[in-house]
Amino acid sequence: MAEEIKDEIVLNDDELICVLTGNKKKANAKELMLQSVILQMNEEYGFEMSDMKRDFTFSFQDEEDKRKRVTVDLGIFRAGATKEPENLERICIVCDTKVKAADSKKGVESTLNYALRASSCDFGLWTNGDELHFSQRIEDAVGNEKIVDIADFPGVDESIEDMERRGDRSQPRKPANDSLIRTFKRCHDYIYGNEGRKKDAFWELLNLIFCKIYDEKRRYLCAERNESYHRQFWVGVKERNTIEGQKAVAKRIKSIFEQLKTDAIFKEVFAGNEQISLSDYGVAYVASEIAKYSFLDATVDVKGTAYETIVSNTLKQEAGQFFTPRNVIKCMVEIINPTINSRVLDPACGSGGFIVMVLDHVRKQITKNMFPELDGALLEAKANSDTVNAKVKEYAENMIFGFDFDPDLKKAAKMNMVMAGDGHSNIYNINSLEYPNGTLPDIDRVSESVANSVKHKGDIKDCDSAYSLENAMGKFDCIFTNPPFGSKVEVASTISENYELKAFTAPEVLFIEQCYNFLKPGGKMGIVLPDGILGNPNTEPVRKWILEHFKLLASIDLPVETFLPQVGVQASLLFLQKKTAMERLVDPNSEMYDVFMAIAEKVGKDRRGNVIYEKDDDGAEILFVEKKEWASYNHNGELIARHRTERVKHVDDDLPKISSAYKKFLEGSR
Incomplete structure (x- = not known):
């Protein structure tokens, strides 16, 4: 539970509280990166906050016996020891993005390596946010020293020898805070800028990410077969620094890629003729960056945000397509509240944001029921246990569906679902507005998959008998969607003529009717709609049609900032329940029932996409004391719960409050 702090510290918009010292700091790019490094050292590497000191200065004598001083941004000391130079175990140098690693004054050699030579410390890190470099100081038997590049440095109670010896048996870390986002971006930027792959850097990165995921999933297969599991996707700490090591890594990773393309889980994602086209060094570099993390142990929020950051920057918003913010998706899923018995569809799934959130929502329910x-943190860690994953896999294979007419988005969504931890997902390249007709590749596969789902659940009697048993119509419990809309988007008359609302060629209108067709009687949907449908005089027939066919569950007005800076639209969230045949006999004008209505004034960001935080009446950002808890592996490979107390700001977002208010509304209406 958070405790609000008042009258202690007043923060301006450009200030933050250091997680290590509790002091006020300017929130510039360097400071934000330093905060990220501190959290990373604590949560991923296991160093205690009490053993860290920022802006640590020490003096030394150079070769000419001159006394000089060195300041490092973050010093990490031997556990429990005094913060003296002789007790330094790790040095971290943080720069802003303008400083490059080769900079003569602030680069790796002139700051990090210089500090390592000046101290007794053996390991260091240098970063500007975009680049990340690790160094090791080595002394030979006669005292000669040199600095070498390494792919990572050891965590608490770990040595470099441990890391080298374990190799394929090493335990990857659970990513903390924003480190996975930074890793994905760093790898993408490297491929884009150094490998001559400007057009397909995203797909090259995904190839390697999925080699990593495939290799992690092998541990479950090995467990089923009672076989010993050894990682294939790993990079030795010094392996990427030699030509021989680079070749060995590239051979190892490319072998995994050939295996996964024939695997039942992945062969629907890949055509089979794809190749990893990066240089040996490129493969070794990217692999070493992502090998240190356990993707299956990371939360869906962490993976999803990292993945969608790259997707949204790569697949441009064309033909009215734009990505739905995660807080909007989460609010919609929490309000509809799908369960393990819910067959779910997003008929315009894009990169898969809604269906991935549904999978995570149901995963949490499964985990809580089983434990x-x-x-x-320990309950959260169980969400990726073998028993939970088996249930989640079964649910995803049989109950989650996504359709999109863009083949690239189909592939992106499929990969997003695999990354979220499901074994297989029913994502198809069709035009939902044409269905059950159409010419896109997957049209025939949809009916078969939905029929298998109905057989699995045994709910044919609950499906809408007004539709054929041979297709997907009338068979879904829940629908979530953000259909394409905008003045430039119009549906062909050959498609719209099949709809009752054919007078309207805007896709968002026809999607409302098609979602009705996809739902079971009593099925629920959450849809993002432009405000014009709900308020313009010329769309009154649409509103009349909605009230004749649906019960209105809830309506939430969104501020214009919601989809900025992607696109400026005034939109609302509409939650509807398909009427049964009996309910449709009642005149909508005489119906009496409660409807939940809310206005979201804040969605956690401003028009430029900058995060905004809760403020007091005087406009100062409010600080809260919170206990931060997480699970991590110790050096014996045991999962333990760890925690710290910190002062944090809360994102100023009304949507979590609205979804909580809706739950209370439901409880009060029962």
Whole structure:
């Protein structure tokens, strides 16, 4: 539970509280990166906050016996020891993005390596946010020293020898805060800028990410077969620094890629003729960056945000397509509240944001049901256990569906679902507005998959008998969607003529009717709609049609900032329930029932996409004391719960409050 702090520290918009010292700092690019490094050292590498000191200065004598001083941005000391130079175990140098690694004054050699030579410390890190470099100081038997590049440095109670010896048995870390986002971006930028792959850097990165995921999934297969699991996707700490090591890594990773293309889970994602086209060094570089993390142990929020950051920057918003913010998706899923018995569809799934969130929502329900005695970080860690994953895989294979007419988005969504932890996903390249007709590749596969789902659940009697048993119509419990809309988007008359609302060629209108067709009687949907449909005089027939066919569950007005800076639209979230045949006999004008209505004034960001935080009446950002808890592996490979107390700002977002208010509204209406 958070405790609000008042009258202690007043923050301006450009200030933050250091997680290590509790002091006020300017929130510039360097400071934000330093905060990220501090959290990373604590949560991923296991160093205690009490053993860290920022802006640590020490003096030394150079070769000419002159006394000089060195300041490092973050010093990490031997556990429990005094913060003296002789107790330094790790040095971290942080620069802003303008400083490059080769800079003569602030680069790796002139700052990090210089500090390592000046101290007794053996390991260091240098970063500007875009680049990340690790160094090791080595002394030979007669005292000669040199600095070498390494792919990573050891965590707490770990040596470089441990890392080298473990190799394929090493335990990857659970990513903390924004480190996975930075890693994905760093790898993407490297491929884009150094490998001559400007057009397909995104896909080259995904090839390697999925080699990593495939290799992690092998541990479950090995467990089923009672076989010993050894990682294939790993990079030795010094392996990428030699030509021989680079070749060995590239051979290892490319072998995994050939295996996964024939695997049942992945062969629907890949055509089979794809190749990893990066240089040996490029493969070794990217692989070493992502090998240190466990993707399956990372939360869906962490993976999803990292993945969608790259997707949204790569697949441009064309033909009215733009990506739905995660807080909007989460609010919609929480309000509809799908369960393990819900067959779910997004008929315009894009990169898969809604269906991935549904999978995570149901995963949490499954985990809590299986481990009712646990809570907090240890319960969260169980969400990726073998028993939970088996249930999640079964659910995703049989109950989650996504359609999109863009083949690239189909592939992106498929990969997003695999990354979220499902074994297989029903994502198809069709035009939902044409269905059950159409010429796109997957049209025939949809009916078969939905029929298998109905057979699996045994709910044919609950499906809408007004539709054929041979297609997907009338068979979904829940629909979530943000259909393409905008003045430039119009549906062909050959498609719209098949709809009752054929007078309207805007896709968002026809999607409302098609979602009705996809739903079971009593099925629920959450849809993002432009405000014009709900308020313009010329769309009154649409509103009349909605009230004749649906019960209105909830309506949430969104501020214009919601989709900025992608696109400026005034939109609302509409939640509807398909009427049964009996309910449709009632005149909508005489119906009496409660409807939940809310206005979201803040969605956590301004018009430029900058995060905004809760403020007091005087306009100062409010600080809260919170206990931050997380699970991590110790050096013995045991999962343990760790925590710290920190002062944090809360994002000023009304949507979590609205979804909570809706739950209370439901409880009060029962």
